[in-house]
Amino acid sequence: MSANALFFHHPAAKTYKFNDEHPFHPLRADLTIQLLQAQLALTKQQIVQPTLITDDHILTSIHRTEYIQAVQAASDAGQQIVTPTFIEKYGIGTEDTPPFPGLHQAALAIVSGSVAAADAVMNGTTQHAYHISGGLHHAFPERAGGFCIYNDAAIAIAHLKENYGARVLYIDTDVHHGDGVQWAFYDNPDVCTYSIHETGKFLFPGTGFVYEKGLEQGYGTCFNVPLEPYTEDESWLESFQTTIEAVISFFQPDIIVSQHGCDAHAFDPLSHLHCSMNIYHAIPAIIHRLAHQYTNGRWVALGGGGYDIWRVVPRAWSLVWLEMNDQPIFSGSEASKQQVKQDLLSIDAVMEQIYQMKDVDFSMQPKLLLPEQWRKLWQPASPVPLPQYWLDLPQHIGDIPRRQEITKQNRATQTIAIQDIK
Ligand SMILES: [Zn+2]
Ligand SMILES: [Zn+2]
Numbered sequence: 456m457s458a459n460a461l462f463f464h465h466p467a468a469k470t471y472k473f474n475d476e477h478p479f480h481p482l483r484a485d486l487t488i489q490l491l492q493a494q495l496a497l498t499k500q501q502i503v504q505p506t507l508i509t510d511d512h513i514l515t516s517i518h519r520t521e522y523i524q525a526v527q528a529a530s531d532a533g534q535q536i537v538t539p540t541f542i543e544k545y546g547i548g549t550e551d552t553p554p555f556p557g558l559h560q561a562a563l564a565i566v567s568g569s570v571a572a573a574d575a576v577m578n579g580t581t582q583h584a585y586h587i588s589g590g591l592h593h594a595f596p597e598r599a600g601g602f603c604i605y606n607d608a609a610i611a612i613a614h615l616k617e618n619y620g621a622r623v624l625y626i627d628t629d630v631h632h633g634d635g636v637q638w639a640f641y642d643n644p645d646v647c648t649y650s651i652h653e654t655g656k657f658l659f660p661g662t663g664f665v666y667e668k669g670l671e672q673g674y675g676t677c678f679n680v681p682l683e684p685y686t687e688d689e690s691w692l693e694s695f696q697t698t699i700e701a702v703i704s705f706f707q708p709d710i711i712v713s714q715h716g717c718d719a720h721a722f723d724p725l726s727h728l729h730c731s732m733n734i735y736h737a738i739p740a741i742i743h744r745l746a747h748q749y750t751n752g753r754w755v756a757l758g759g760g761g762y763d764i765w766r767v768v769p770r771a772w773s774l775v776w777l778e779m780n781d782q783p784i785f786s787g788s789e790a791s792k793q794q795v796k797q798d799l800l801s802i803d804a805v806m807e808q809i810y811q812m813k814d815v816d817f818s819m820q821p822k823l824l825l826p827e828q829w830r831k832l833w834q835p836a837s838p839v840p841l842p843q844y845w846l847d848l849p850q851h852i853g854d855i856p857r858r859q860e861i862t863k864q865n866r867a868t869q870t871i872a873i874q875d876i877k
Contacts, residue, residue: 629716632663
């Protein structure tokens with residue numbers, strides 16, 4: 456029997472840890488899994504432990520052999536292998552991607568999860584598959600970058616193309632441009648890459664401009680929506696909706712691979728967008744609807760960035776899974792049936808506004824409590840008060856005075872980003 460949604464997770468993905476102070480922290484996966492379990496939304500039967508890939512061959516679909524050997528060497532030898540030349544050549548040994556023992560195996564475990572998720576969707580084991588440890592979109596064929604060693608997203612896409620002849624739409628909503636995936640398929644007409652992010656004028660990796668549209672045969676299958684710093688929910692969602700609808704209807708993919716970095720949140724320490732949990736509630740809902748409309752439900756979702764690991768990541772990543780399972784967020788036993796019913800009605804109303812691209816009135820969003828059990832468990836470890844609700848309260852986010860100007864600039868960007876497919 457085919458499943459609705461499966462959750463891919465290998466314990467070895469936890470070993471992908473550069474050091475205690477590094478922002479890319481494996482605790483993000485634990486916090487998310489435990490939140491979902493406390494919400495009674497993730498059962499043992501739904502968790503699939505992917506088979507670890509032992510054959511390095513799968514990596515060569517994207518990465519150069521010399522680079523894979525360098526990762527293996529750094530993995531065995533650790534810091535002592537790092538020289539200025541090694542850093543210069545392979546990007547390993549920087550503050551972003553320092554070597555650690557077992558680096559190769561840890562990165563390979565992440566690749567294994569994303570490839571297994573892709574296989575499960577294509578062979579009909581499940582309609583939707585989720586792999587929160589994946590989404591390492593900054594790794595290049597010959598070098599590491601932005602916390603990423605192997606580009607599991609690109610490898611899974613190459614695998615989908617080579618083994619199933621699938622046309623793939625890659626949707627990247629991380630606040631950073633999905634550069635590694637874009638360049639890997641820049642001249643490829645069967646893979647369409649779409650990335651919405653804070654403009655590269657101000658943020659790493661400094662690319663992802665509207666004029667990056669693909670090369671040769673792949674020209675016209677690459678889309679970028681670079682947003683202004685301090686963009687808020689409404690403008691972010693409007694920019695996403697108007698462009699992704701046009702892109703998917705133009706490209707007609709067989710499958711969607713989405714990357715769910717959640718670092719566009721106002722709390723995120725590494726970027727300047729000013730969004731709230733509202734966009735992380737809406738993004739998976741929009742992609743889910745598009746998957747049923749265009750790809751027969753075939754949808755692989757991956758994790759990605761997100762550096763407010765306590766307040767933002769667990770909620771944002773849980774919302775993807777809840778959406779995949781058609782499970783609305785509500786406060787379970789703590790709320791009366793009547794309250795739950797009321798909450799669902801208001802969520803529906805907000806989602807309807809999002810779908811119809813009306814001005815969204817987020818004040819209609821109900822206050823939905825996070826499971827108390829999860830907050831009690833993790834509050835002692837967290838340096839910040841854990842949120843009480845699934846969605847943010849407006850007073851926690853605050854307004855941006857330049858809203859109109861920002862919205863106007865983002866509208867101009869939307870138009871240019873998709874002008875060739877009108
Ligand atoms: Zn990011
Ligand atoms: Zn579905």
